[in-house]
Amino acid sequence: MSCNRFNNPVLKKMGFNISVISVICLISIAWAGTVQALSLEACKRYASESVRQNEQNKALKAGFTGPAWSSNYDSHFNWCKQGNNLTTTPGHLANREKALQAFAIKSELNAPKRYANEAVRQYKESQFMGAEFPPPVWSDNYREHYNWSRRPNNLVTTPDHLANRERVLQEYAITYNKGPSKYTTVPVVKMAEIGTRKKNLNRLSPIQHFEQLQQISKGPDPVIAAFMHTLQKHLAGGSNYSQIEQIMLKGIKELSQVRQKQLLNKWHSLPTHVRLAATPKSIQNLSPHSRLEMSAFTDSLVETAAFSGKVKEMKPILLNNSALNSNLSALSANQNLVSNAPQVTDFAPRGPDGPFLRIGESFTLFGVNFGTDARKTKIHFMQKENGKYIHVGTVYPQSLKNTKLSSTAIAPGLYASNRATRIIVEADGKFSAPYPITLAAALKPTPKIVSVEPGAQLPGNMVLVTGENMGSPLYGFMEAMDQKASAYRPKGINFNINPTVLNSTQCEFIIPQNVWSGNYKFNLKADNSGYSNYKTFKVLPAQYRVEFTKMKCRDEQNPEAGGSDELVTAWVIIADNLAWAKGTGEYGGFDDNTVKNYSAEDSTIVPAEVKAWQTVEDFLYFRTTLYEWDDGDINAWSKGVKTVGEIAPAVGSALGAIFSNPEAGKVAGEIVKVIGDGLSKLLSWINNDPDLLGSEARTWTAPELQELTSKSIVYTDRQLFLNDGDTGSYSLDFRIVRK
Structure with missing residues (x-):
C-alpha cells in the first residue's frame, strides 16, 4: 500500500500536519497486513455506519440504490467478514459519505448545515474511539464548521472533507479494534425494525442521568433524598410514617410497584459518595425504617439554602420601631450615655419660656458631636405617656455640621399635645441626653378624615378621601397594621402617599404599585399643619394568570437525519404557600424555525385551576423544564407528572412551618428555589426517558409582580433554552396577565 494518497492538499487543508499524515499512513499499512488477526469490532462499526448512511439516503430522498445502500445490518456485517473485505470498508464508507453531501449541495438541502452536523458527529466519534486528531477540522464547534462551509468556494470541497474523515475513522477502528459508538445515530437493529423506530435516545446510565440533573441545581437535594428514603421505607414494609413521609408516599403510590422497584435500584446503583453528596447532612444517617420528621426536613431545606450561598434580596423597607422605642426609653431616663456622644x-x-416649636416649622440645634454624615444622624422626638417617654417621630437633618444641625418638624405620628416633649440626637449609633422643648400646634388647621371610598383597593387604583381642611400641598402616611409576616414579607411596612387636593373637603390618591397587600392605617398632613386622625384601609392582593403561548425551535438538534424533534414541557409552581406541578403532552414535528402554539389545556400554568385566577400575596415562583421526547412511554411520563403533582401541594402547604424556622427568613428566596428545583429534579429522575434540553426558574415578590404589570395588565417574556448544535435550542414565550 502506498502513502501517496494521504499526502494530498485536502488532508493538509483539513488540519493534518506531515507527522500526523505519516502516522495515518503507518496505520493504513499496519491494518492492511494484519486484518485477519483482528476481531470483527470494526465490522460492527462498518455495518452500523452503513445503516446510518442509508437512513440519511432515505431522509434526504437521494434515491441511491444497490447492495451498498441498504439498512440491513446483518447483510453489511456478514459481507465485511468475508475475505479481505474489511480492508476495503474505509473506501466504501468514504464514497457513500461523499455522495450524500454532494447530493445535498446539488439539491440545495441546506448543505452547510448538513456538513456542520456531520463534522461534529465525526469529531465525537473520534473522541469516543480515543483518537486525538487535531483541530480545527476535528472539532465539535458546530458554528465554526457551519460558517466555514458558507465561505466562497468552501462548500464544494465539503464532500471530500467528510469522505476523508470517514475513511480515517474506519481505518482507526480497524487498527485499534474499535466498534460502533453512541454517535452512530441508528443503533444495531434488524431489518424488520427499520422504519418503525423513531430517533433513538441513548438511554443514560443512572450516574449520567443524575449528573444531568445538576443542570437544574447543584448540591444536596432534600426533596429527592426524602422521596428516596420514603420509597425505600415503603418497599421494606415500613409503617409509622411522619408528615413529610406521608406526603412523599402519596406520590409514590401513583407509580406501579415495578416502577417503584426500578427507581430504588436506580438510586442504589449510584456510587455511595454521589448519594451522600445528594443528601443533606442532617438526614444522611437515616435507616430505611427510621422516621424522617418534618422538622428534620425543614432543617435540611434551610441547610441546603444556606449551602447555595444565595439570599433573596429584598427592596429597602421601613421596619417597625419597637427596638428603637426600647433604646430611646432607656436613654430618656439618662441611661446608656457614652463618651463622644452628641450633646x-x-x-x-x-x-x-424656652425652646418653642410648632408642628411643620424649621428648627436648629446647637451642640457637639452631631457628626458630618446626614445619613447617620437622626433627631428623635419623645413624648411622655403614662409616666414613660415613648418615641413619636424621627426627622433627618436638612443641613448638618458637627456643632449645628437644622431640620423641620414634619414626621408621621408627630403632633402637638399637652404631653412633655424631649429631643434626642442620634449620631453614628450614639445618643444625646434628652433635651426638653415645647411642641405647639401648627398655624394651619389640621386635616380631618371622615370617610374613605372604597375601604379596600388594589395597587395602582384610586382612593377618594372625604373630610375637612384639605390644604395644599397635602401629604399622607400609610402604616402597616397586624400584617402577617413571612420570610418574604417583612413585618411593619410603611409607605408614603401623595394625595391630590380636589377641594377643601376631598382629596384622592393612588395606591403605589410596589406595596404589599394587607391592613394599614393612614393619616394626612397639610403644609405647616398637624397630622389628621387615622383611618384604616386595606390594600388588596392582585390576582394573576401565567400562560405559555408558543414554543419555537431556534436550532434543531444535530445530526438531523433521524427526523424532527418532539418536545414535552414540565412546570413546578409555588405561589405563597401553594405548590403544584404540570406537564404537557408531546409536541412533535420541530425543525429549524418551527413554531408551535401550546394547546388551551396546556397553556395556563397559574393558577392550578385553569379557569380561575391566582392571588399572590407574597411571591410567585415557577420553574420550566424542557425535554426532547423520543421513544419513551408518554403514559409513564404522565404518571411521573402526577406523582410530583401529588407531592407538590403538600410540600407547599408546609411552607408556613418551614418559614417559622428563625433561620429560614435569612434565606427565604433560596428555600423556595430549593423546593421548586427539587420537585423539578424529582420529575426528571422519575421519568428518565426524555432528554433534558434545559431548565429555567423565575421568581417575583408580590410588589415586583405589581410593578411588572403596572403599565399594562399583560406582561410578556421569553425563556431561552440555548444548547450546542448537538442538542438543539428553543424559546418558550409566556405572559403574565393581571386581573
Missing part, C-alpha cells in the same frame, strides 16, 4: 446645648426658635 445638645441650645435650640432655636425660643419662646418666653
